[in-house]
Amino acid sequence: MASIHRPAAFGRRFAAMGLIMLAAVLLTAFTCNAAPATAPATAPAPVRPGTLVVTCLNIPDVQRGAGLLVVMQLPSGKVCLYDTGAAYPDRAAPDGWVGGANSGRDLVAPFLKKAGIKEIDTIFISHAHFDHFGGLLWLVDNIPIRRIVDSGYKFPAASPPAYTSELGQYEKLRETFQKRNAWQEAHTGDKIALDDALTVEVTAPPKEFFTQAYPEVRAKNDPPAHYLVNANSLGIRIKHGDVTFLLPGDIQAEDQVRSLLPSLPADALKCDILIAPGHGLHATKEFAEAARPKVTFCSVFPRYARGLPAWKVYGAVGSQVYATGIHGWLRATSDGKKYEIEVESPQAKR
Numbered sequence: 001m002a003s004i005h006r007p008a009a010f011g012r013r014f015a016a017m018g019l020i021m022l023a024a025v026l027l028t029a030f031t032c033n034a035a036p037a038t039a040p041a042t043a044p045a046p047v048r049p050g051t052l053v054v055t056c057l058n059i060p061d062v063q064r065g066a067g068l069l070v071v072m073q074l075p076s077g078k079v080c081l082y083d084t085g086a087a088y089p090d091r092a093a094p095d096g097w098v099g100g101a102n103s104g105r106d107l108v109a110p111f112l113k114k115a116g117i118k119e120i121d122t123i124f125i126s127h128a129h130f131d132h133f134g135g136l137l138w139l140v141d142n143i144p145i146r147r148i149v150d151s152g153y154k155f156p157a158a159s160p161p162a163y164t165s166e167l168g169q170y171e172k173l174r175e176t177f178q179k180r181n182a183w184q185e186a187h188t189g190d191k192i193a194l195d196d197a198l199t200v201e202v203t204a205p206p207k208e209f210f211t212q213a214y215p216e217v218r219a220k221n222d223p224p225a226h227y228l229v230n231a232n233s234l235g236i237r238i239k240h241g242d243v244t245f246l247l248p249g250d251i252q253a254e255d256q257v258r259s260l261l262p263s264l265p266a267d268a269l270k271c272d273i274l275i276a277p278g279h280g281l282h283a284t285k286e287f288a289e290a291a292r293p294k295v296t297f298c299s300v301f302p303r304y305a306r307g308l309p310a311w312k313v314y315g316a317v318g319s320q321v322y323a324t325g326i327h328g329w330l331r332a333t334s335d336g337k338k339y340e341i342e343v344e345s346p347q348a349k350r
Helices: 017-028 103-115 136-142 161-179 224-231 253-263 285-291 309-315
Strands: 052-056 069-073 079-084 087-089 097-102 120-124 145-150 183-185 199-204 235-240 243-247 273-275 295-298 320-323 330-334 339-343
Touching: 052 243, 069 103, 079 103, 087 103, 087 136, 097 103, 103 136, 120 136, 136 145, 136 161, 145 161, 161 183, 161 224, 199 253, 224 253, 243 330, 253 285, 285 309, 295 309, 295 330, 309 320, 320 339
Parallel strands: 079 120, 120 145, 145 183, 243 273, 273 295, 295 320
Antiparallel strands: 052 069, 052 330, 069 079, 087 097, 199 235, 235 243, 330 339
């Protein structure tokens, strides 16, 4: 699984030939730093024929959740999403959203417009929390969507009112797509047809779902309606030739170790680029050693980013770790043999 990471020393222009020579040496040696990027946070990459471009966008912080929105520009030219970013309905807000923010409207729509894309082929929804599916509440009525894919998970017991509303709103969205014959349920081992150049396999949850609550290791204020929904996140592994991406959703540390890892073969999570589970806040040695990513992207707000466990945990297995709350948007481009990494703010300090 070869890789190229463009060195951070690669600026837009070099002041001297010596820097050009140095950059060439670093590129040849496959050094692993990100190239600077000057485009707006919602700008699509210029897609080269046959490439897969995976961009983790920077979600605005409205003091709730953490948010995840991954845009995938496929070799075929189609666009898919893994989660749709954050949006929290608020009837009292002027535009109906907490903090005036909806990632579907504010991030996805501008991205698609600049890319000249009028339709989303597939949206994978990891789980039914507003910071992961909130953008879909706007997208469903404003952008054509060919299908959504989720695990079909329904929390089976009573929930606190806030979670009842959240889970209920997602179930209404699911029903909308079911009526359109545009919903697909997926579980561990399933293959998802996405693009002829890609192999997409579901890594979680199993068809019978993860049901163990492990209350003894939970925070007292963390209800099962929260952590069991996270535990049953839809995880996918995408292979593009020699390059592998892993998107495991929002599964928390306890469930990575006690539920996910025992349910899979030893090499099922191996990857080159990882979208960190639990935003990098839930990083475990066991998961890191199973996945051994060369690059880890964390979607997390600035207020969490500098104290992320991910820096140490994934760094310990040799991974380069980036966080949206520090580096802005994060992008990996694969040609099937090697990959390149770009970030919006490569010089940002932890």
